[in-house]
Amino acid sequence: MKSLRTIALKEAQNRISPEVKSPSAKISDFFGANVFDKRKMRDFLSKDVYEKLISSINQGELINTDDANQIATAMKAWAMSAGATHYTHWFQPLTGTTAEKHDSFFEPSGDGAIEKFAGSALVQQEPDASSFPNGGIRNTFEARGYTAWDPSSPAFIMESKAGKTLCIPTVFVSYTGEALDYKAPLLKALAALDKAAVDVCQYFDKSITKVNASLGIEQEYFLVDESLFNARPDLLLTGRTLFGHMSAKGQQLEDHYFGSIPERVFSYMVDFENEALKLGIPLKTRHNEVAPSQFECAPIYEEINLAIDHNQLLMDLMEKVARRHHFRVLLHEKPYAGINGSGKHNNWSLITDTGKNLLAPGKTPKNNLMFLAFFVNTIKAVSEHADLLRASIASVSNDHRLGANEAPPAIISIFLGSQLNDVLDEIEHSRISKKIKEDNALWLGIPKIPQILLDNTDRNRTSPFAFTGNKFELRAVGSSANSSAPMTILNAIMAEQLVKFKTEVDKLIKKGDKKDIALLTVIKKYIKESKAIRFEGNGYSQEWEDEALARGLSNIKTTPKALDAYLSDKSAELFNSTGIYSKREIHARHEIMLENFYKKLQIEARVMGEVANTAIIPAAIAYQNALITNVKGLKEIGIDSKVSIDIVKKVSEHLEIVKSNIDAMLEERKLTNKIEDTREKAIAYDEKVKTYFEVIRYHADKLEQIVDDSVWPLPKFRELLFMK
Numbered sequence: 091m092k093s094l095r096t097i098a099l100k101e102a103q104n105r106i107s108p109e110v111k112s113p114s115a116k117i118s119d120f121f122g123a124n125v126f127d128k129r130k131m132r133d134f135l136s137k138d139v140y141e142k143l144i145s146s147i148n149q150g151e152l153i154n155t156d157d158a159n160q161i162a163t164a165m166k167a168w169a170m171s172a173g174a175t176h177y178t179h180w181f182q183p184l185t186g187t188t189a190e191k192h193d194s195f196f197e198p199s200g201d202g203a204i205e206k207f208a209g210s211a212l213v214q215q216e217p218d219a220s221s222f223p224n225g226g227i228r229n230t231f232e233a234r235g236y237t238a239w240d241p242s243s244p245a246f247i248m249e250s251k252a253g254k255t256l257c258i259p260t261v262f263v264s265y266t267g268e269a270l271d272y273k274a275p276l277l278k279a280l281a282a283l284d285k286a287a288v289d290v291c292q293y294f295d296k297s298i299t300k301v302n303a304s305l306g307i308e309q310e311y312f313l314v315d316e317s318l319f320n321a322r323p324d325l326l327l328t329g330r331t332l333f334g335h336m337s338a339k340g341q342q343l344e345d346h347y348f349g350s351i352p353e354r355v356f357s358y359m360v361d362f363e364n365e366a367l368k369l370g371i372p373l374k375t376r377h378n379e380v381a382p383s384q385f386e387c388a389p390i391y392e393e394i395n396l397a398i399d400h401n402q403l404l405m406d407l408m409e410k411v412a413r414r415h416h417f418r419v420l421l422h423e424k425p426y427a428g429i430n431g432s433g434k435h436n437n438w439s440l441i442t443d444t445g446k447n448l449l450a451p452g453k454t455p456k457n458n459l460m461f462l463a464f465f466v467n468t469i470k471a472v473s474e475h476a477d478l479l480r481a482s483i484a485s486v487s488n489d490h491r492l493g494a495n496e497a498p499p500a501i502i503s504i505f506l507g508s509q510l511n512d513v514l515d516e517i518e519h520s521r522i523s524k525k526i527k528e529d530n531a532l533w534l535g536i537p538k539i540p541q542i543l544l545d546n547t548d549r550n551r552t553s554p555f556a557f558t559g560n561k562f563e564l565r566a567v568g569s570s571a572n573s574s575a576p577m578t579i580l581n582a583i584m585a586e587q588l589v590k591f592k593t594e595v596d597k598l599i600k601k602g603d604k605k606d607i608a609l610l611t612v613i614k615k616y617i618k619e620s621k622a623i624r625f626e627g628n629g630y631s632q633e634w635e636d637e638a639l640a641r642g643l644s645n646i647k648t649t650p651k652a653l654d655a656y657l658s659d660k661s662a663e664l665f666n667s668t669g670i671y672s673k674r675e676i677h678a679r680h681e682i683m684l685e686n687f688y689k690k691l692q693i694e695a696r697v698m699g700e701v702a703n704t705a706i707i708p709a710a711i712a713y714q715n716a717l718i719t720n721v722k723g724l725k726e727i728g729i730d731s732k733v734s735i736d737i738v739k740k741v742s743e744h745l746e747i748v749k750s751n752i753d754a755m756l757e758e759r760k761l762t763n764k765i766e767d768t769r770e771k772a773i774a775y776d777e778k779v780k781t782y783f784e785v786i787r788y789h790a791d792k793l794e795q796i797v798d799d800s801v802w803p804l805p806k807f808r809e810l811l812f813m814k
């Protein structure tokens with residue numbers, strides 16, 4: 091019988107890309123075609139309701155039942171004119187993917203049937219969602235969970251060959267009001283940030299009434315041929331390879347990065363980009379990444395809630411479209427040991443309703459004081475809550491990247507670039523003059539900040555949180571993550587920090603300080619207090635780990651321990667003051683994250699055992715048998731050769747170790763599964779079960795190097811990485 095690998099290799103060699111037709115040569119012709127955007131709202135709604143909807147989008151004002159009915163009718167009319175038959179509330183439960191449950195517009199009525207979509211169905215739904223992770227908030231007997239419309243993210247139509255569905259972005263909450271998803275806490279954090287940031291803006295510019303966080307998400311991913319993927323149970327079930335010797339050629343020649351895009355991949359990229367563009371996702375950039383078969387795409391940044399919805403939608407599209415091209419997209423943080431993993435850089439800034447980016451240095455000294463206020467408060471916020479930010483990017487898959495000398499370390503630090511670093515040092519050591527000289531470059535002792543920062547191009551790629559000219563880039567987020575998790579935290583800590591800042595400044599003003607003196611005094615104090623978190627050197631080096639330890643920065647390498655930060659007193663105060671999580675919610679979430687962690691390890695351990703027992707060991711034994719026949723035959727004809735005997739011995743040694751460790755791991759799992767406490771269980775899975783992976787893999791990979799290639803059952807790294 092031919093092995094799955096042999097068949098897969100043949101199929102992978104003969105791929106023909108499907109034809110990709112762009113809707114138009116001009117992207118602007120079809121950008122947003124499947125979105126119920128403002129222009130379509132205006133066409134389908136009365137002027138009065140349109141304006142109410144816009145103010146709900148911008149100011150979060152509530153929409154009454156009559157207006158909701160009109161909006162629902164308009165949405166239905168638009169969606170049906172585009173061919174949609176069904177609608178769904180589209181939400182982001184804590185599984186990490188998106189969820190949808192479709193209902194048709196169609197309803198039997200009297201002697202016929204009509205298509206209906208009421209305002210109540212738009213505003214709220216009660217999906218039977220008792221099987222989503224809820225951390226004990228919802229027992230199945232009181233299984234009610236509600237989805238509620240988020241007007242700030244526009245409805246869109248998902249197309250598939252079989253039909254079209256109107257999707258309405260929603261939050262997902264329990265009957266008792268607790269958030270069960272990623273979106274609800276994010277929206278709360280954004281509201282807190284908006285208020286706190288506007289209050290601080292008032293020191294500088296009274297015309298500012300709204301501050302939005304904006305986000306541009308760079309998405310890294312791997313592509314692998316579908317048949318090869320299907321012949322690897324580990325990829326199929328866990329998203330990463332649990333076995334596999336490194337290919338002789340990997341990324342060492344650095345010939346893939348920014349190289350010309352292979353034709354088959356290019357065709358896939360254009361295809362999913364077209365789908366994304368129709369859904370209003372403003373994709374702008376595509377390129378090869380560092381590792382072979384690794385790629386990246388990035389959109390133009392957007393308001394953060396929309397940017398995250400779009401990223402979630404994009405990941406979904408990328409997976410769907412990949413199938414049309416007989417590819418599988420790997421969004422896992424570390425699909426292949428030994429070569430770079432994938433991240434999701436989160437580029438974040440704050441933008442006012444007057445169009446000002448608060449993290450962009452200004453032309454005038456006054457604008458620079460405003461910039462410095464937001465800039466230094468960001469640094470201070472991150473320095474106060476570094477552990478929580480670390481926790482927010484923790485996952486079983488991201489553990490492979492953080493601290494593995496290829497991605498930002500598990501130590502949170504901030505890179506500013508030499509110019510701004512100098513500026514902060516200068517302020518720290520300056521004496522604040524009480525005599526203000528307007529329009530002086532050294533007004534108030536603020537050093538001159540060049541508008542275009544040189545460091546904009548001179549990036550430090552080893553920093554988890556880097557300032558890049560007019561935004562911060564959180565580089566430690568994993569490629570498969572929902573960015574809401576870290577962005578909820580980042581915006582919440584910023585909100586809390588800005589509130590504290592204002593309190594301190596106001597106190598000084600009350601005591602008689604001039605406003606600018608008061609601002610600068612507090613900024614200077616924060617610069618001093620947050621100094622330890624600033625680091626300009628190589629974040630991948632051992633020296634940095636040592637220095638960070640001396641500085642008192644945490645370096646928590648694994649998820650179950652990193653997650654403790656969610657339950658600290660400091661975090662409790664933050665969640666309480668910003669209102670993003672109740673005690674019950676955060677405990678539930680903590681529980682869900684731990685469960686997710688150990689369950690994924692449990693699956694990996696099972697797959698490892700199964701693949702070793704049913705594919706690797708039999709292949710090695712078959713090869714051994716062939717060698718034994720060879721040894722016997724040689725003896726018969728009187729040749730005394732040791733080659734085959736040596737190989738038989740080597741194979742036996744590795745087999746022995748693989749088998750005994752698989753068995754020991756199974757025993758360990760049985761013990762671990764009995765642990766009741768979720769945190770302890772997660773730690774045990776990490777420290778007692780996962781530790782077997784390395785030794786099992788090492789010896790299985792040795793076998794791969796010895797056993798006859800034609801009987802090896804699993805597609806090899808060179809095939810997974812270079813066949814496309």
Ligand code: ADP
Binds near residue numbers: 307308437
């Ligand atoms: P790289 O980090 O790879 O050099 P770019 O400079 O192209 O990437 O930017 C990466 C992302 O940052 C893009 O999605 C871009 O739209 C986004 N970005 C640019 N300016 C801002 C900003 N002010 N706020 C948030 N994101 C931004």
Ligand code: MG
Binds near residue numbers: 308435563
């Ligand atoms: Mg980047």
